Amino acid sequence: MSRPTSLSLATLPAFAQWLLLILLAGSAGQVFRYFHVPAALFLGPMLVAIGFGVSGASIRLNKHVFRLGQGSVGLLVAHSMTMGVLLTAMQSWHVMVFATLLTVALSAAVGIGLARWGGIQGSTAAWGTSPGAASAMVAMSEDYGADSRVVATMQYVRVVCVVMVGALVSRVIGADAGGTDAHATEALLQGVNLLNLGLTVLTIVVGVTLGARVPAGALLVPLLLGGALQLSGVLHITMPNWLLAIAYGAIGSYIGLRFDRVTIAYVWRRLPAMILGALLLILLCAISAWIIAEMMGKDFLSVYLATSPGGLDAMAIIAIDTHSDVGFVLAMQTLRLFGVIVTGAYIARQVIRVTQRLA
Template sequence: MLADQIPASPALRWLLLLSACALASLVLQLVHMPAGALIGPMAVSVVFGVTIGGLKLPRVLFKGGQGVIGLLIAQAMTLTVLSTIADSWPAMVLATVVTLVLSTVVGILLVRYGGLPGTTAAWGTTPGAAAAMVAMSEQANADPRIVATMQYVRVICVIMAGALVSHFLGVSGESHAPSHAMTWNLHGLLSFAVSIALIVVGIFICDRLLPAGALLGPMLLGTVAQVSGVIDIQLPLPLLEAAYACIGIYVGLRFDRQTVRNVTHAFKWMFLASIMLIAFCALSALMLVPLMHSDFLTLYLATSPGGLDSMTIIALDTHADVAIVAALQALRLFTVVLIGPAMARFIARFARTPSNQA
């Protein structure tokens, strides 16, 4: 087997994985693939985890990557942007409700015909932050391994679909924006140090208090600092690419041979459910364009059932409206955390009984 031909040393395996991730990221960015620095490491890590395995990215690095993305979102938040979001709140609530209804319909179809336990399938189709949904599903006595697989299969499908939609719409994936250039003077270095401090403090305070707190904490603190004009947030491009890679590698390495064995019988249904939900959300985004006076790409990313972090990365690389994407994704996240258990119980009621399956 391939795994037997790879050096057993974890250090050598990490060297092989990181080298392959860097190469994949470089190639995708050279062809202007949106979020190439995220997709490349993620795709490589999926293949590595399934064929070779033996590695797991420390969760602290994943949280650190989320914190960087949270501060990156805050960098886009200005008083004008926040005012626009406040004026659009009825349409945002409608968009959130539509996405949750569509995910409920897909969840019902999956538990009815996909052959998965009702509660497990219900949590797996709930469109919130994947890590938060896995943790909540475990508390609800669902199988966290299957829930994690369902969540991350959908995340990968959403990220790939988002990047392809952006690419075919003719949007450039160029990410070397001037705002990510480091200012090498005393003011720039001080701003960079404060930016890192906001990430660390935001993660420390909010990680256990909020769902996806590692992302939302720095985002909230950074928004306050940005709007008040306290600092000029400094996030150099190498730091952003490292954050993208950490998120991609963490998601990719969640897939291993044992996980694939556990869900092989239902994997096609998971994939089909993900594609159905993505298509439904794309239709809802199209209908929301005249209501929110925004472009289709922005609303597609905002309603897509992926993570707040990954959708923001694609929005940044495609020059979509980051504020609207972040606001809608965050609103849905909080809503799902509040009503997730009730949604899961409702979806589980439609599971087929053994007598119906006979």
């Protein structure tokens, strides 16, 4: 590994790097928020952190902080999960299953293409294009002989592409993207008191702890726990703007800082193929979303976010900020996550088998 140059961020003390990251990430989030960019408080810190990562920054966000951020998003989504939303999701289960199978099939096809023409090993390509939680896919890929460095890069490259395209689509469509200070957050702040805030934070911590050994459990368990407590009337979920900003910033910074120089150098020659594969998968999912939206009579943006091959947390943030059908987005993304976790190893074997036949 080459020594850092005089202009490298690695030459700065860790404290100075953290201070600079917090200031720039917070400023970027507020600037994006001022211009009504969807998921501004998430997207801004993520882009700044990517710049830090590839510029040689030595700091890394603790994974427990990242998980607490996911838990906060889970509670935020749980606030939108009403009995009416659950009933609507149950009525659309057949469409959700169809969309899940279609997205998994499309991702497998893109994986085959990357393995055949992108110079990426079959198992690695399969796990790298799997439309599940990035952290879960990277962890599972290690057990099946894939190169976790390439898988991680493919997953996070796709996350960046999905978030950027999702924000762009939301903007072009003209969604009411007022940021986290719009009506979803206003509802969260009604009746704020220290007891509700304390119970909300406690639910996040307990949920993240219980979900430590579950794929995407840091988001799913607090979501399910918070939703159950809210539906039963035990908890009134309360999350002030500062807590949401910290949660969004933690998730965005964790993802962005993963793009260090070593990882980028390792995959540099394959990066164009990865980006092309990610954009192709996004396009195919967008076409399928249009078909499903026509079938269901739902708005395109909600179906697009539901079928988009990004992470649960990222899509949930954009869905909330654009006032899309959060329950539908969450239900389909969760169903697909479980489907990919269950079938991931089988799909990887099939991708390897097909690429070997084509070789």
